[in-house]
Amino acid sequence: xxxxxxxxxxxxxxxxxxxxxxxxxxVSILPRPSFGAGPATATVNTTGLAVTDTEVTVGILHSATxxxxxxxxxxxxxxxxxxxxxxxxxxxxxxxxxxxxxxxxSDWPTFAEKAKKLLVNDKVAxxxxxxxxxxxxxxxxxxxxxxxxxxxPTFYEGLEQSKNVIYTGQEATQQILAGLNWIAKEKGAKSFxxxxxxxxxxxxxxxxxxxHVENVLKGKVVGxxxxxxxxxxxxxxxxxxxxxxPDVIFTDVVGGSNVAFYKQLKAAGVDLSKxxxxxxxxxxxxxxxxGGENIAGAYACMxxxxxxxxxxxxxxxxxxxxxxxxxxxIGDVTQAAYLGPWLWKLTVEKAGSFDVxxxxxxxxxxxxxxxxxxxxRIHENHHxxxxxxxxxxxxxxxxELIFETSDLVEPDPFPKGYQ
Amino acid sequence: xxxxxxxxxxxxxxxxxxxxxxxxxxxxxxxxxGLAIIFGQMGVINMAxxxxxILGAYVTWMTSxxxxxxxxxxxxxxxxxAMMLAFLASxxxxxxxxxxxxxxxxxxxLDTLLATWGLSLMLQQAYRSxxxxxxxxxxxxxxxxxxxxxxxxxxxxxxxxxxxxxTVLITCAVAYVMYKSRWGRQVRAVVQNxxxxxxxxxxxxxxxxxxxxxxCGIAGVAGSAFTMIGSTGPTSGQLYIVDTxxxxxxxxxxxxxxxIASAFSISQTxxxxxxxxxxxxxxxxxxLAVVGILMLRPQGLxxxxxxx
Numbered sequence: 244x245x246x247x248x249x250x251x252x253x254x255x256x257x258x259x260x261x262x263x264x265x266x267x268x269x270v271s272i273l274p275r276p277s278f279g280a281g282p283a284t285a286t287v288n289t290t291g292l293a294v295t296d297t298e299v300t301v302g303i304l305h306s307a308t309x310x311x312x313x314x315x316x317x318x319x320x321x322x323x324x325x326x327x328x329x330x331x332x333x334x335x336x337x338x339x340x341x342x343x344x345x346x347x348x349s350d351w352p353t354f355a356e357k358a359k360k361l362l363v364n365d366k367v368a369x370x371x372x373x374x375x376x377x378x379x380x381x382x383x384x385x386x387x388x389x390x391x392x393x394x395x396p397t398f399y400e401g402l403e404q405s406k407n408v409i410y411t412g413q414e415a416t417q418q419i420l421a422g423l424n425w426i427a428k429e430k431g432a433k434s435f436x437x438x439x440x441x442x443x444x445x446x447x448x449x450x451x452x453x454x455h456v457e458n459v460l461k462g463k464v465v466g467x468x469x470x471x472x473x474x475x476x477x478x479x480x481x482x483x484x485x486x487x488x489p490d491v492i493f494t495d496v497v498g499g500s501n502v503a504f505y506k507q508l509k510a511a512g513v514d515l516s517k518x519x520x521x522x523x524x525x526x527x528x529x530x531x532x533x534g535g536e537n538i539a540g541a542y543a544c545m546x547x548x549x550x551x552x553x554x555x556x557x558x559x560x561x562x563x564x565x566x567x568x569x570x571x572x573i574g575d576v577t578q579a580a581y582l583g584p585w586l587w588k589l590t591v592e593k594a595g596s597f598d599v600x601x602x603x604x605x606x607x608x609x610x611x612x613x614x615x616x617x618x619x620r621i622h623e624n625h626h627x628x629x630x631x632x633x634x635x636x637x638x639x640x641x642x643e644l645i646f647e648t649s650d651l652v653e654p655d656p657f658p659k660g661y662q
Numbered sequence: 663x664x665x666x667x668x669x670x671x672x673x674x675x676x677x678x679x680x681x682x683x684x685x686x687x688x689x690x691x692x693x694x695x696g697l698a699i700i701f702g703q704m705g706v707i708n709m710a711x712x713x714x715x716i717l718g719a720y721v722t723w724m725t726s727x728x729x730x731x732x733x734x735x736x737x738x739x740x741x742x743x744a745m746m747l748a749f750l751a752s753x754x755x756x757x758x759x760x761x762x763x764x765x766x767x768x769x770x771x772l773d774t775l776l777a778t779w780g781l782s783l784m785l786q787q788a789y790r791s792x793x794x795x796x797x798x799x800x801x802x803x804x805x806x807x808x809x810x811x812x813x814x815x816x817x818x819x820x821x822x823x824x825x826x827x828x829t830v831l832i833t834c835a836v837a838y839v840m841y842k843s844r845w846g847r848q849v850r851a852v853v854q855n856x857x858x859x860x861x862x863x864x865x866x867x868x869x870x871x872x873x874x875x876x877x878c879g880i881a882g883v884a885g886s887a888f889t890m891i892g893s894t895g896p897t898s899g900q901l902y903i904v905d906t907x908x909x910x911x912x913x914x915x916x917x918x919x920x921x922i923a924s925a926f927s928i929s930q931t932x933x934x935x936x937x938x939x940x941x942x943x944x945x946x947x948x949x950l951a952v953v954g955i956l957m958l959r960p961q962g963l964x965x966x967x968x969x970x
Contacts, residue, residue: 478682
């Protein structure tokens, strides 16, 4: 493991070459360290994966086109950065990582098809990919059937666990519960108004949040509303919020609707410095589109903020900006995507093998001390132990860290009492 | 459900809800006007309508950036210039598209559906390549943010009032152009009988081109105005296209008045229902009502009697 994650990017020419090459579907990175000194291929690869004496191939599977490109671009960038840094630090078991990038094109059947192509034709050793739950659900049967390994970066609704998937984002309880506890204590909040987009993630998250508010915090949910994905008109629900005067607005609205919601909330005279709002769907990426002035003062519950003050994160942010431009912002999921290649590398080295079965078995207990969010560890259920953090949105589009749990929160994809 | 609230509270909420309905009405009219001209008058099924709107939004974003960097003192007024530029940009693109693509398809209206759908995909990818996949945030001058306090408990969003005023203005302008000006008469003549219009000396190709450009230009203005209330990204146009067609088809394709009446009834139904039930259910019921009425009256609310 490298303590200096940005050491692979020294000459500007090399960076240019890389950026040009990144446009190609099939990219091989110019070797700098010498590869080939690792253990013999026959011993580390018994199942016919794309592993040679000097190289190992992984797949990157995200939407580079279509509606989801807006969100998944950051994940692609983070994964490429991690792979480049790992190669600069000597690769995995003495082998350079090569990647094949496929485009899921925001279309779930395409995701499944491309996953099959990566596993069956390209024999990749692991896939870093998927973003929406729908794309993961489409890919899951494929990685299980062909015994692949998927590193999935997004925070999601839970209720899933697979030998073939490592979930590097938070499941719902990790994201929600500590944040609700904090706001109930800090603001003395008793009444909550839920508003979300109408699909599985907000509905499951709100179900968990409602149980927690009612049973644990002994508070009241005064409204729960869902709007179709892509809705752009929120004036009615904003009036309902004004009528019910909740202590906290709890939101998981996504996509373009998010922008419309905050703009209209501001226009309706709801002042977020007085009205507490807790969101689990706005990261630095989304604020780019919403505009800092429309959301300043809102609280977001995540595990990572770009502004986190630790040495790992500073190096990560610097390397990310150096590779992808000064203006790029890094949200929660982008950081989780960055963990994928690193966790895979550490697991391969612990298992001493690229075989998927051995990696799946070796995953629990893997620690990554270089994570930008600080320390993470893989749980037996293939999710990550991680902290829950609450940040307050600022005018410049960054978050100010307000609260973090003192310990890592245990992932619990099938929470008892919340279903 | 209202037992626990005071009469005063309820009163002001109903007033604000009334405004919410009116704002939704203006938004619907604004986004449907351009299409009412293109689809209603010319019979072109323009699936790229949303992308013409987003071009307007991007022009607004660029204008805003330009003013911030070079003319910060005039920033508070940039929006008016941005809307004009949006009209010109979308109109110019519309003219180009008409010349390259649409004019070959007037005899095959169903093919325009496919062609403009393809066009919309190309435009989306072009926006993505030029402006990036992420949404951009359009910064507004301070006076356009926030709300007007009418009484202590009644607040009206300024951007909503702005959209309403703009809608009235543009509707009047379009009505004047279509029904009072010489050019409008030519447009209607071409719509009613293309061959005869040509025979009396109207340059039908030119009329077509300008009509299409006008529709696209109005879409651009709408997109520019919607930067106040919605998102600006490569695929944001898709958010509007379904509602837009709904309004135009329900109103009766060839009638401007129909478009307005349909926008009014759909927006009021939806905003009233939204208050009493969840957003998704309100949408479902509104759509069901529209489907039901269209089954009884397939020509839409208002239909012109045209000699076929």
